[in-house]
Every structure is written in structure tokens, then in C-alpha cells.
Amino acid sequence: MNPNSANQIWSKWSFHVRPEIRVGLPFEDVRSNVARFFRKAFGSASIMHIQQEPDGYLIEVITEGQPVHDPNFQRYIERSCAIFFQYGFGWNTETEMTAKLLAGSRQDGTPADQLLMVPRTEQTTAVWGVQHGERTL
Amino acid sequence: MANALYNTYKQDLLNKVFDMDTDTIKASLIDSADYTFSAAHDEYSGGARDVPAVAIVAESGALTSPTIVNGTFDTADFTWTSVSGDVSEAIILWDDTLTNDRLVAFYDTGITGMPVTPNSGNINVTVNASGWFSL
Numbered sequence: 001m002n003p004n005s006a007n008q009i010w011s012k013w014s015f016h017v018r019p020e021i022r023v024g025l026p027f028e029d030v031r032s033n034v035a036r037f038f039r040k041a042f043g044s045a046s047i048m049h050i051q052q053e054p055d056g057y058l059i060e061v062i063t064e065g066q067p068v069h070d071p072n073f074q075r076y077i078e079r080s081c082a083i084f085f086q087y088g089f090g091w092n093t094e095t096e097m098t099a100k101l102l103a104g105s106r107q108d109g110t111p112a113d114q115l116l117m118v119p120r121t122e123q124t125t126a127v128w129g130v131q132h133g134e135r136t137l
Numbered sequence: 138m139a140n141a142l143y144n145t146y147k148q149d150l151l152n153k154v155f156d157m158d159t160d161t162i163k164a165s166l167i168d169s170a171d172y173t174f175s176a177a178h179d180e181y182s183g184g185a186r187d188v189p190a191v192a193i194v195a196e197s198g199a200l201t202s203p204t205i206v207n208g209t210f211d212t213a214d215f216t217w218t219s220v221s222g223d224v225s226e227a228i229i230l231w232d233d234t235l236t237n238d239r240l241v242a243f244y245d246t247g248i249t250g251m252p253v254t255p256n257s258g259n260i261n262v263t264v265n266a267s268g269w270f271s272l
């Protein structure tokens with residue numbers, strides 16, 4: 001996959017969700033429901049990461065092909081997500097969304113943004129002496 | 138070449154020289170035509186620098202939100218702004234707090250989007266959700 005090829009638009013959408021209901025919700029259930037929702041919202045060409053925070057959840061989605069430069073589309077996604085989270089977590093749930101272009105044209109005549117995604121390097125084998133060297137995930 | 142920590146970094150990590158969540162850590166975009174990795178390299182700048190200035194295509198500001206959790210070093214994503222220069226193939230992580238800017242890690246493998254051809258626009262970098270590296 002090359003996110004910097006012509007005509008691709010990659011964007012990152014972050015949602016900070018502060019649920020009204022905070023008890024009795026297994027993290028795995030939340031993760032799978034959120035993943036299902038975002039697959040429908042953004043399509044399968046997406047990477048989702050969710051983590052539990054002291055006051056709720058931080059969800060980040062990197063996706064291809066969405067018109068992130070369009071404020072109307074951003075408002076549509078924000079409204080749809082707020083409703084989804086209210087159904088799941090209660091009507092007083094608060095959702096904050098930020099959207100950022102990662103790669104592609106800003107549609108304003110400036111050069112296109114480009115994207116690099118860095119893998120993690122693990123030193124475990126080197127530390128434990130099983131095999132000298134690093135393993136890239 | 139595989140992604141790797143510099144041996145001198147490992148050595149001085151054990152000697153309490155590096156403090157990864159309080160030092161200023163930066164990332165540079167590197168043209169591999171002008172820099173060849175060696176695990177023995179230790180200085181990013183200074184008189185005996187190991188990374189030639191010509192190899193450095195872009196430098197970040199201080200990486201924000203550095204954390205160390207269960208042996209994993211992580212930071213927030215970052216952007217090199219308005220980058221122009223040679224086609225680049227690697228990223229170097231370095232410590233701007235220490236004298237002569239000490240080298241930390243070298244990445245040239247498995248980076249989605251590499252090699253990148255600077256076009257005077259921004260280059261956004263997403264750090265792996267599981268951090269830069271784990272010990």
C-alpha cells in the first residue's frame with residue numbers, strides 16, 4: 001500500500017467519548033461494536049485503534065477516500081457518531097471529534113500532504129538472547 | 138538493513154544517560170543515499186557527527202507526549218512541514234538534550250509510504266499504536 005500515490009486521500013479521525021454509563025461495559029464488547037460501526041461509516045480501508053481512558057474512550061481511525069476537507073462531511077460524521085455513542089452509552093454521553101488530512105490534496109492549491117506510517121521495533125529477542133537482532137512488527 | 142536501536146544508545150540507556158520521557162526527542166527524515174546505518178554511530182551533530190548534514194532532509198520539533206509504559210517508548214504523531222529535498226528512505230530518532238545530539242534508533246524497513254519524494258508539502262507521520270519500540 002502506498003498512501004502517497006496520486007488521487008488518494010488519507011485522513012485521521014479522532015473521537016474522545018465520555019460515556020454517561022461507565023459500568024458493566026466490557027471493553028471487548030465496546031471495541032467490537034465500535035469497530036463494526038466504523039466499518040460501516042468509513043468502509044474497510046481503515047485502521048482503528050481504541051483505548052480506554054480515565055473518563056471514557058479515545059478512538060482513532062485512519063481511513064482512505066473520505067472528503068476530510070469538506071466541513072459538511074465532517075459535521076455529518078460527527079453527528080452520526082454522537083448519535084451512535086448516545087445509543088450505546090446514554091443520552092448525556094459527550095463526543096469530541098477532530099479530523100485531519102494525512103495524505104492527499106487539501107483542495108486549496110497547496111502541495112499535497114504525504115503520509116508515513118512507522119512500525120514498532122521490538123528488542124525482545126535481543127534482550128533474552130534467543131536470537132541476536134531486532135524483530136519488526 | 139532492519140530497524141534497529143543504536144548500540145551506543147543501549148549502552149548509555151544502561152548508564153542512565155538517556156531519559157526518554159523528559160529529554161527532547163526529535164525525528165529526522167533521512168536520504169539513505171547519503172547515510173549508511175552503523176550500530177556503532179552515536180552522534181547526530183557536532184564535530185564528529187555520524188549523520189552528514191546532507192543526509193538530513195527534514196527535522197521535526199520535539200516529539201510531544203513521550204511515554205514509557207511497560208518498556209515501550211511512544212510519542213504522539215508528528216508532521217514535517219513544507220519538506221523539499223531528496224527522495225528519502227529512512228527515519229532517525231535522536232536526543233536533542235544531550236551534547237552532540239545522541240542517536241537513538243534507525244528505521245528504514247516496513248514504513249508504509251517510503252520511499253517518500255518531498256513535494257514542498259507536509260509529511261505526516263503516524264507512530265505505531267504500540268509505540269516506537271519495546272525493550
